[in-house]
Each structure stands twice: as structure tokens, then as C-alpha cells.
Amino acid sequence: MGLEHQLGDNILTTSLEWAVNWARSNSVWPMTFGLACCAIEMMPIVSPRYDLARFGSEVYRASPRQADLLIVAGRVSRKMAPFVKQVYEQMMSPKWVISMGACASCGGVFRNYAILQGVDKIIPVDVYVPGCPPNPYALMQGIFEIQKKIKGEKFTDHPYE
Numbered sequence: 332m333g334l335e336h337q338l339g340d341n342i343l344t345t346s347l348e349w350a351v352n353w354a355r356s357n358s359v360w361p362m363t364f365g366l367a368c369c370a371i372e373m374m375p376i377v378s379p380r381y382d383l384a385r386f387g388s389e390v391y392r393a394s395p396r397q398a399d400l401l402i403v404a405g406r407v408s409r410k411m412a413p414f415v416k417q418v419y420e421q422m423m424s425p426k427w428v429i430s431m432g433a434c435a436s437c438g439g440v441f442r443n444y445a446i447l448q449g450v451d452k453i454i455p456v457d458v459y460v461p462g463c464p465p466n467p468y469a470l471m472q473g474i475f476e477i478q479k480k481i482k483g484e485k486f487t488d489h490p491y492e
């Protein structure tokens with residue numbers, strides 16, 4: 332008699348990679364970090380109205396070492412750019428980045444020398460959320476896209492872990 336027949340429906344087998352990705356994707360902790368007006372739209376996603384806790388991402392961390400999601404919420408001035416990069420580099424791998432709003436993604440209305448024309452010039456971006464500002468639901472959709480991305484990752488995607 333085969334093992335499968337003996338166990339019936341009483342056991343679930345999976346891969347370690349799937350289980351780790353499932354756990355990671357349901358506990359993405361964002362960094363407490365806001366740069367401009369988009370940050371005002373980012374803050375309410377943890378409020379009861381939007382309730383990001385349903386998806387495991389309500390725990391905003393004050394230290395980059397405890398966060399694995401950087402939401403770049405607002406325009407990045409050239410003066411601020413080195414600090415954004417430093418925060419990203421202090422986060423532990425694996426880590427993900429959302430560029431929230433037109434300004435963070437491409438400079439938005441600020442087409443001038445003082446504003447970085449896209450945060451992807453200094454750090455890698457996983458998901459771009461369009462809008463000026465994107466509303467909290469749009470940001471939540473961005474977090475869902477990050478979750479989808481994590482679920483499809485391989486251990487070899489993060490060679491420095």
C-alpha cells in the first residue's frame with residue numbers, strides 16, 4: 332500500500348521556499364519614513380478605516396534594521412537623497428521598495444535641479460504606485476503587488492542572506 336494512500340488527506344507537503352515566502356509576504360514591515368505630502372496618504376493605511384493589519388503590514392518600524400519595506404512617500408530632494416540611500420542600505424536583506432506617487436517615481440511636477448527625477452536613480456524600486464497623491468487604497472494595492480512578488484521569489488534571488 333502506498334504512503335499517499337495510508338496518509339489520506341491528513342498531511343500537507345510543501346517546499347521550504349514556499350513556506351518562507353508565504354510567511355514573509357504576510358509580515359512585510361514598513362519603515363517609518365515619509366518625505367512629503369504623499370506621506371500624509373501613507374499614514375492612514377494603518378488606521379481602522381483601511382486596516383492594513385489584515386495583511387500583516389501594520390507594524391511600522393522606527394529602525395531600518397527591523398524593517399523590510401521602504402515606502403518612498405514623496406519627492407526626494409537632492410539634499411535628502413544620501414539619507415534615503417543610507418536608510419535603504421541599513422535595512423536587512425531581503426528588502427523591498429515602493430515608490431509612492433509621481434514625485435518619488437519621476438520628479439512629478441518638480442522638474443528642477445533640486446529634486447531627484449526618480450528615486451530609482453539611487454536605490455532599486457520594486458513597485459511604483461502612480462498618483463499625486465495616490466490614495467491609501469492605491470498604496471495598499473502596491474503592498475499587494477509586493478506580496479505577489481515575494482511569493483514568486485527563489486532563495487537564490489537573495490544571495491547575501
Ligand code: SF4
Nearest residue numbers: 368369432434463464
Ligand atoms: S506626488 Fe503629489 S502628493 Fe506626492 S509628494 Fe508629489 S506633489 Fe506631493
